[in-house]
Amino acid sequence: MVPLYMAFLVGGALCLIGQIIMDVTKPTITPGHILVGYISCGAILSGLGLYQPLVNIGGAGATIPLSGFGHLLAQGTIKAVEQKGLLGALSGGVEAAAAGITAAIVFGYVAAVLFDPKG
Amino acid sequence: MGMPNPDKLKKVEAEEYDTLVQQLKPKPAIFKNCVWAFTVGGLICVIAQLITNYLLVSGMSGTDASAFTSVIMIFLAAFFTGIGIYDELGKRAGAGSIVPITGFANAIVASAMEFKREGYIFGVGARIFTVAGPTLVFGFAVSVLIGLIKVFITS
Amino acid sequence: MPAKKKKGIQTVVFENPPVLTSWASIVGPKEGEGPWGGDFDWILEDYMFGEDTWEKAENKMLRETVKLALSKNNLEPDDAEILLAGDLLNQVISSNFAARELGMPFLGLYGACSTVAEALLTGAMLIDGGFCERIVAATCSHHHTAERQFRFPTEQGTQPTPSTQWTVTGAGAIVLEFLGVGPRITSATIGRVIDMKQNDMTDMGSAMAPAAADTIKAHFHDLDIPSDYYDLVVTGDLAKVGMAILERLLVREGLTPKPNYSDCGVLIFDESQGVNSGGSGCGCAACMLCGPLLKKMVKGEINKLLLVATGALMSPTASYQGETIPGIAHAVAIENY
Structure with missing residues (x-):
């Protein structure tokens, strides 16, 4: 099991990079841009085989940041291609990330039913 | 009048003005923001690691434990967004609460809640993807591209 | 005629x-x-x-x-x-x-x-x-x-x-x-839309300050009055960032903003209220005018007021298309007769 302090350091460092990008670049960078950037970069790094080592060291510190979600998509696709070929390129990513995506949408819907925005 | 080119002059004027703005505009407190982002982001990952460790000890496989952890973290983010705490955290933590999957969940839940008053189909249903949509589009696009490259290499 | x-x-x-x-x-x-x-x-x-x-x-x-x-x-x-x-x-x-x-x-x-x-x-x-x-x-x-x-x-x-x-x-x-008792509107300057190519959607003050400067300059120039004519010149919602910029721009135009210049966006909140640069919105200048400012005019603490309400003509659609943020400012002179 990954020690907690490694999860803290790796997760913290990944967030730190995001903060520096937000503060140093023009403030036209919104949370949406950050999320898109992280998921894409995570998937690309994962495709190049560079993200798995980070997961081995940091555990949840590497999988919980959205780059880890990109890693999940990329690895799912790669595995599916190995099993099913071309079809796997289309189905693998969503299959691997299905639980997270569905959870976010369903919980979002439920929260909207239960809570009003307080502002 | 002896003005050479009004468009060029306007451009120079705008550039000069921007220099003045950059001089007078206060910069974000980068160091403080970074400390907050690092700490909050790190702590969110520690909570996730604790959950993963617990699931692993109770006999779940590595992949399942990781997926289940994500679901629990998304649930927590939805809950704290619902009761109006996550946005307060975000004001201080910045990227520390945006980058983790809880930030992704927060963006989805906040959009869904916000547009409840425009109805459940075109309010909640349509707007829930305001931030999640772009993220998933690019995530899927990159993963399909990786899959195609993989197909190309193996064949 | x-x-x-x-x-x-x-x-x-x-x-x-x-x-x-x-x-x-x-x-x-x-x-x-x-x-x-x-x-x-x-x-x-x-x-x-x-x-x-x-x-x-x-x-x-x-x-x-x-x-x-x-x-x-x-x-x-x-x-x-x-x-x-x-x-x-x-x-x-x-x-x-x-x-x-x-x-x-x-x-x-x-x-x-x-x-x-x-x-x-x-x-x-x-x-x-x-x-x-x-x-x-x-x-x-x-x-x-x-x-x-x-x-x-x-x-x-x-x-x-x-x-x-x-x-x-x-x-x-x-x-x-037309008839009645109270402060009167003596003159007004209609502002031009000024765009100095600012595109930061989190900074309206910088987008609006040039419009405020343009209108204030036009007002004093058109009426040919000294820059200390008014007891108070108050802009709408430039807030701290925009106000600092406007002061520089006015000095450049040969107008002395201090000490009788202020901004509703700076005035309306306390530093401790967590509003960053200050207040904004249509309500900012309107409430300050219809609350404290006109009250002071009735008491005679202010007799000549120039309200320069500022607007950032920002549209999220236009901003996503790469447009910059134009600003506008209109000046209304309110005086006790």
């Missing part, structure tokens, strides 16, 4: 200066906790104002402010000839729907946060032009409706920058008449 009431290029001077006979202001809870809380007519306990959406609450604020301003003169909405109003929301819905319920003849305006001055100067021209005797100028803004239209869902965890402004929840209405 054409345009005999015009002076210089952009300024009108009123022959029979219209009178501000009564006014009213309603503000949200946060503005009520600010340094001028005691000067507003009505402080709301929450952002809903007994309605089920924030948009409806904003509409009700505007409606109630108009009624309150008229009732101070024992008047009903039917007694005024025209309602001139505008707000920040798409299709100026707060004003349209308030006008629907008030049943008054209505002209909807859009000048972003400069609307209070736009309404006042249009109304003053209608009155001095002999087209009507009594109009109501009104505007409003609501923090949460503006947030969700221009920025992010209110529950999303986003980090403000030091130049971010807090949209004021508030409404102001002024009854303007």
Whole structure:
């Protein structure tokens, strides 16, 4: 099991990079841009085989940041291609990330039913 | 009048003005923001690691434990967004609460809640993807591209 | 003889200066906790104002402010000839729907946060032009409706920058008449749209400051009055960042802003209220005018006031298409006679 302090350091460092990008670049960078950037970069790094080592060291510190979600998509696709070929390129990513995506949408819907925005 | 080119002059004027703005505009407190982002982001990952460790000890496989952890973290983010705490955290933590999957969940839940008053189909249903949509589009696009490259290499 | 009431290029001077006979202001809870809380007519306990959406609450604020301003003169909405109003929301819905319920003849305006001055100067021209005797100028803004239209869902965890402004929840209405007792609108300068190519959606002050400088310069130039003519020159919602820039721009133009220059966005909140650069929104200048500023004029603490309400003509659609943020500012001179 990954020690907690490694999860803290790796997760913290990944967030730190995001903060520096937000503060140093023009403030036209919104949370949406950050999320898109992280998921894409995570998937690309994962495709190049560079993200798995980070997961081995940091555990949840590497999988919980959205780059880890990109890693999940990329690895799912790669595995599916190995099993099913071309079809796997289309189905693998969503299959691997299905639980997270569905959870976010369903919980979002439920929260909207239960809570009003307080502002 | 002896003005050479009004468009060029306007451009120079705008550039000069921007220099003045950059001089007078206060910069974000980068160091403080970074400390907050690092700490909050790190702590969110520690909570996730604790959950993963617990699931692993109770006999779940590595992949399942990781997926289940994500679901629990998304649930927590939805809950704290619902009761109006996550946005307060975000004001201080910045990227520390945006980058983790809880930030992704927060963006989805906040959009869904916000547009409840425009109805459940075109309010909640349509707007829930305001931030999640772009993220998933690019995530899927990159993963399909990786899959195609993989197909190309193996064949 | 054409345009005999015009002076210089952009300024009108009123022959029979219209009178501000009564006014009213309603503000949200946060503005009520600010340094001028005691000067507003009505402080709301929450952002809903007994309605089920924030948009409806904003509409009700505007409606109630108009009624309150008229009732101070024992008047009903039917007694005024025209309602001139505008707000920040798409299709100026707060004003349209308030006008629907008030049943008054209505002209909807859009000048972003400069609307209070736009309404006042249009109304003053209608009155001095002999087209009507009594109009109501009104505007409003609501923090949460503006947030969700221009920025992010209110529950999303986003980090403000030091130049971010807090949209004021508030409404102001002024009854303007041909005859009556009160401060009078003596002249007004219609602003040009000025765009200095600023594109930071979290910094409206920098986008608006050049427009304010342009209008102030035009006002003093057209009327040929000394730069210390007014007891107070007050801009609408430049806030700390925009105010610092405007002071520099005015000095460049040979006008001395200090010590009788201030900004409603800086005044309306305390530093400790977590508003970053300061307040903004149509309600910012409107509430400060219809609350503390006119109160000071009645007491004689201010006799000559130049209100320069500023507006950032920002559109999220245009900004996503790469457009910059144009600014506008209108100046209204209010004087005790």
